[in-house]
Amino acid sequence: MKQGSSSRRVNEQARQVIAEILMFEVADPRLALVTITDCEVSFDRSVCNVYYSADKGRYDEVAKALKAASGRIRTQMGKKLTWRVAPELRFFVDKSVDQAERIAIALKNERDRRASDARED
Template sequence: MKQTPASRKANETLRDKIASVVLFHISDPRLQMVTITACEVSKDRSVADVYVSADKERYEEVMQGLEAAKGRIRSLVGKELGWRVTPELRFRIDKSVDTAEHIAAVLESEQKWFDSISQEQ
């Protein structure tokens, strides 16, 4: 979906509000060290995909915590947003961090290989 300035602002506003609520109002230990990386709000603002990042090993635990707190998060965010409708929140794992780490590891491996070849010559 193409982003307009208004949709970009809506996405950023929702991300900021959710991050604040999770940080300051949700005390579930499963949600410690969780980062809200992005939001994609539907055009009619009825649904929002919320992307979160955490340690790989904790994905399942984090998703369980978010699902358990989803209603409270939505309620608190709705009070702060001032939108006519508070979107239904659909939490998703943002795997871009994992992808970046994998790419960095591959590049490092290639660099080591290149360095070892250079030293042999």
């Protein structure tokens, strides 16, 4: 689905506000080193899908912490944004970072293999 500039701006605004709230206003140590990678806000701004990344072994722990903090995050969003409503927050793991890392490792391994094959010739 094609996004207009207004939609992209709203999504980025939500991402920035949520990231700031997590960084400065939520004191849960389980949320340390969590990165908000993207947000998708519904057209009526009633729902915000929030995508995050964290260390691979911490996904469950971070999901529980985000669920516990979602009310506070939503309240703070309502105070910081000029939107009519504070959106319902839905959190999803963004595994694209993990996939990109796996691809980078595979490419490096292939490059190393080709370099060693070239040295043997």
